[in-house]
Amino acid sequence: MIIESVWEEIKKLELLDKQGESYTNSEGRYGWRNPIRKDTGKILTSLMLAKNPQRILEIGTAHGLSTLYLVMGLDHSKSVVDTIEFDAEVANSTQKRMDRLQVPVSVLEGDAEEVIAGLDSFYDIVFFDAQKNKYYAQLMALLKKGCIGAGTMILADNVSDRREECLNFLNWFPENRISHTIIETECGLLVASL
Numbered sequence: 305m306i307i308e309s310v311w312e313e314i315k316k317l318e319l320l321d322k323q324g325e326s327y328t329n330s331e332g333r334y335g336w337r338n339p340i341r342k343d344t345g346k347i348l349t350s351l352m353l354a355k356n357p358q359r360i361l362e363i364g365t366a367h368g369l370s371t372l373y374l375v376m377g378l379d380h381s382k383s384v385v386d387t388i389e390f391d392a393e394v395a396n397s398t399q400k401r402m403d404r405l406q407v408p409v410s411v412l413e414g415d416a417e418e419v420i421a422g423l424d425s426f427y428d429i430v431f432f433d434a435q436k437n438k439y440y441a442q443l444m445a446l447l448k449k450g451c452i453g454a455g456t457m458i459l460a461d462n463v464s465d466r467r468e469e470c471l472n473f474l475n476w477f478p479e480n481r482i483s484h485t486i487i488e489t490e491c492g493l494l495v496a497s498l
């Protein structure tokens with residue numbers, strides 16, 4: 305992977321209109337395919353640099369902006385990112401982007417809970433950024449499958465601007481005495497350690 309090419313691609317993706325693309329979510333409702341805000345990207349990269357994870361799972365790929373910020377903080381000789389996207393066309397084009405950039409990313413196509421049911425890896429980091437009202441169910445599915453556990457870092461976007469939609473997810477951390485904090489980015493980024 306060539307760091308400069310990844311950075312050029314990040315700059316291009318950041319120019320995409322943040323309100324320009326809608327999609328129909330798994331409940332048949334209208335949703336926005338908004339990428340992470342600029343303030344969040346470098347936090348994701350910094351957390352990867354600090355944690356030095358081997359296996360990362362992202363839920364909600366879209367065009368891969370957050371994926372590339374994750375990739376920027378990884379040791380490419382040993383780290384891999386799996387990222388889940390249910391829109392087949394978007395998943396295909398983003399996989400092509402990742403292949404062109406030669407970054408260690410696999411886009412797993414399908415609904416997150418269905419994809420999780422077929423996973424057999426343990427993840428050091430999980431970044432939640434798909435449907436907000438599904439964060440809790442996806443977290444429970446990952447725990448049940450044994451894909452996360454002691455030592456996994458949990459990251460989740462939009463926990464402030466869309467707090468009501470992910471309240472059961474947010475409440476789970478204090479209820480289970482899990483160390484966590486919320487970084488007050490434009491959207492709110494939860495950082496927790498299991």
Ligand SMILES: C[S@@+](CC[C@H](N)C(=O)[O-])C[C@H]1O[C@@H](n2cnc3c(N)ncnc32)[C@H](O)[C@@H]1O
Nearest residue numbers: 339340364366369370389390415416433434435
């Ligand atoms: C907010 S966007 C992700 C933005 C991306 N993380 C970024 O910063 O560039 C959410 C994406 O998750 C996908 N998505 C929504 N619900 C999903 C689900 N249940 N399973 C898999 N993907 C889902 C949408 O198609 C959309 O592309």
